[in-house]
Amino acid sequence: xxxxxxxxxxxxxxxxxxxxxxxxxxxxxxxxxxxxxxxxxxxxxxxxxxxxxxxxxxxxxxxxxxxxxxxxxxxxxxxxxxxxxxxxxxxxxxxxxxxxxxxxxxxxxxxxxxxxxxxxxxxxxxxxxxxxxxxxxxxxxxxxxxxxxxxxxxxxxxxxxxxxxxxxxxxxxxxxxxxxxxxxxxxxxxxxxxxxxxxxxxxxxxxxxxxxxxxxxxxxxxxxxxxxxxxxxxxxxxxxxxxxxxxxxxxxxxxxxxxxxxxxxxxxxxxxxxxxxxxxxxxxxxxxxxxxx
Numbered sequence: 001x002x003x004x005x006x007x008x009x010x011x012x013x014x015x016x017x018x019x020x021x022x023x024x025x026x027x028x029x030x031x032x033x034x035x036x037x038x039x040x041x042x043x044x045x046x047x048x049x050x051x052x053x054x055x056x057x058x059x060x061x062x063x064x065x066x067x068x069x070x071x072x073x074x075x076x077x078x079x080x081x082x083x084x085x086x087x088x089x090x091x092x093x094x095x096x097x098x099x100x101x102x103x104x105x106x107x108x109x110x111x112x113x114x115x116x117x118x119x120x121x122x123x124x125x126x127x128x129x130x131x132x133x134x135x136x137x138x139x140x141x142x143x144x145x146x147x148x149x150x151x152x153x154x155x156x157x158x159x160x161x162x163x164x165x166x167x168x169x170x171x172x173x174x175x176x177x178x179x180x181x182x183x184x185x186x187x188x189x190x191x192x193x194x195x196x197x198x199x200x201x202x203x204x205x206x207x208x209x210x211x212x213x214x215x216x217x218x219x220x221x222x223x224x225x226x227x228x229x230x231x232x233x234x235x236x237x238x239x240x241x242x243x244x245x246x247x248x249x250x251x252x253x254x255x256x257x258x259x260x261x262x263x264x265x266x267x268x269x270x271x272x273x274x275x276x277x278x279x280x281x282x283x284x285x286x287x288x289x290x291x292x293x
Contacts, residue, residue, distance in 0.1 A: 002069045002112075003033040006076030009105060012148065013080050013098055016089035018229070020264035032072060036065060066115045073109035077102050087201065097148050104141045108134060178223040181211055185219065185231075195235040196261040202228045233271040236260040240272065244284055253280045 007029035014021050040061050081102050089095045111130050188209045189195055205228070206216040220228055240260045243251065251259065257268035257280075272280050 001033070002065075003036060003072050004030065005069075005105065005108070006072045007033075009076050009098075009101060010080050010083075012101070012145075013083060013089070016094045016098060017087055018264060018267040020266075032068060036061075036068060066112050070109050070113040073105045073112065077105045077109065093151055094148065097144050097151075101141055101144050104137050104144075107137055111137075175223075177215075178219055181209075181215065181219045182223060184209055184211065189235055193239075195232045196239065196259075198258070198261050198263050200232060200261065205232075232261070233267075234275070236262060236268075237272055237275045240268075240280070241276070244280075244287065256280065 007026075010029065011021055011026075043061060080098070084095065084098065089098065111134050114130060185205075188205075192208070194200060194205065194208060202216065202220075203213060206213045209216070211219065220226055220231060224231065226234075237260070240256055243256060243259065253268075254265045257265045260268065262268040262271075269279055272278070272283070276283055278286065
């Protein structure tokens with residue numbers, strides 16, 4: 001089961017950036033776990049537990065398991081860390097929690113590597129109980145995961161007005177410049193409809209609008225008081241509402257989400273309800289019955 005810790009970390013990151021986790025991705029990332037489970041069953045099936053062969057084979061598999069887990073944890077810690085540099089989660093708190101879990105997984109990898117060395121080559125004398133440290137860090141990781149789940153259920157809503165004033169005081173740009181950037185941004189979004197691209201990123205939009213990236217961040221966070229994903233989601237939801245007005249019955253909710261640029265039905269439902277107060281299916285039903293004008 002420890003071979004699932006790394007994939008779970010990566011899937012946690014995917015939920016933080018609101019990317020859909022496909023069945024294919026789950027299968028690919030659980031191959032090491034499935035392989036070792038099959039290997040264990042193959043090598044130990046039918047052997048009586050009191051036999052010497054059973055114990056020797058189990059010891060061999062456990063030693064290989066320690067090495068596999070250590071490599072898996074190191075790989076996923078670095079892999080997820082690299083992905084976070086390429087595309088960070090929208091919420092800073094989620095970014096911080098995942099970074100802390102990456103550090104804990106790195107500690108797990110070190111401890112398990114020591115256990116692998118102890119099993120394979122050299123009998124080590126530990127000044128501490130490695131299993132106690134391992135279990136203690138697992139308790140810490142569980143606490144961080146619980147905190148993450150709370151954030152998923154109750155996303156914080158900062159005071160945008162206070163946020164705007166506190167950050168604007170630190171801005172190096174004049175208000176007129178920010179106003180010009182705002183006009184340029186909305187004009188480009190309305191004419192190009194680039195927000196319909198699921199892979200749209202802050203870097204790409206900054207390049208398309210010819211606004212320097214560091215100025216673009218100030219425009220969003222300081223002047224508009226919104227994250228990049230909130231701005232894009234507003235346009236995508238407006239597009240979804242227009243499609244529902246024109247031909248709502250022709251779309252399933254999932255196809256409507258993808259048509260509007262969302263990577264998953266879940267994030268589409270969340271942003272739609274934040275904007276309208278209704279889920280997409282409820283909104284369409286109310287429109288069809290004439291309750292909504």
